[in-house]
Amino acid sequence: TKITTTAAVNVNEPISIVLTSKNTIKHITVNALDDMIKNGAVKERNEIFTQGLKCTLGDSFVLVLKTGEYVKVEFSDLMGGLAALDTKAVIKSIIRYDEKDENKCIVAMTKKGLIKKVPMSGLKARYRRVAPLFEVTDDEIIGVRVITMNENNIITLATKDGLVHR
Numbered sequence: 001t002k003i004t005t006t007a008a009v010n011v012n013e014p015i016s017i018v019l020t021s022k023n024t025i026k027h028i029t030v031n032a033l034d035d036m037i038k039n040g041a042v043k044e045r046n047e048i049f050t051q052g053l054k055c056t057l058g059d060s061f062v063l064v065l066k067t068g069e070y071v072k073v074e075f076s077d078l079m080g081g082l083a084a085l086d087t088k089a090v091i092k093s094i095i096r097y098d099e100k101d102e103n104k105c106i107v108a109m110t111k112k113g114l115i116k117k118v119p120m121s122g123l124k125a126r127y128r129r130v131a132p133l134f135e136v137t138d139d140e141i142i143g144v145r146v147i148t149m150n151e152n153n154i155i156t157l158a159t160k161d162g163l164v165h166r
Helices: 030-038 075-080
Strands: 002-005 015-020 024-029 047-055 060-065 069-074 091-097 104-110 115-119 130-132 141-148
Touching: 015 030, 015 091, 024 030, 030 047, 047 091, 060 075, 060 104, 060 141, 069 075, 091 141
Parallel strands: 002 024
Antiparallel strands: 015 024, 015 047, 060 069, 060 091, 069 130, 104 115, 104 141
């Protein structure tokens, strides 16, 4: 996993963290990302931006890996590099982490159709340590979302072949 900074950041300015198609985490200003979106070019050179988060310097994050593991990190860890991660680790999602928010949970979907819901409060690993989110055997995580826990949540998945699971 590679970390790069593509713009100077003022301490008081909101920041965008961007995950790219080449498994790189970039930091750019919110205005720069907004301009890219307006211009229809959400990429830099040959790297397409796959996910973006607006955040501040004090935020914490959960990085969900393709293998079903996660790592909790501070913003400063993203700026300084991720020594806890193997260089071959593939990040599927970056989630803003708030351990006090009891109503949020992470929903992860695998290639073979497994859907797992994990409460945000259930992420007990210490910061900068790789830990299992859930057991993934002969499979890989393809999508991750954060939802608010309530009985009205409906998760719908659609495959490229047109099959829909609800």
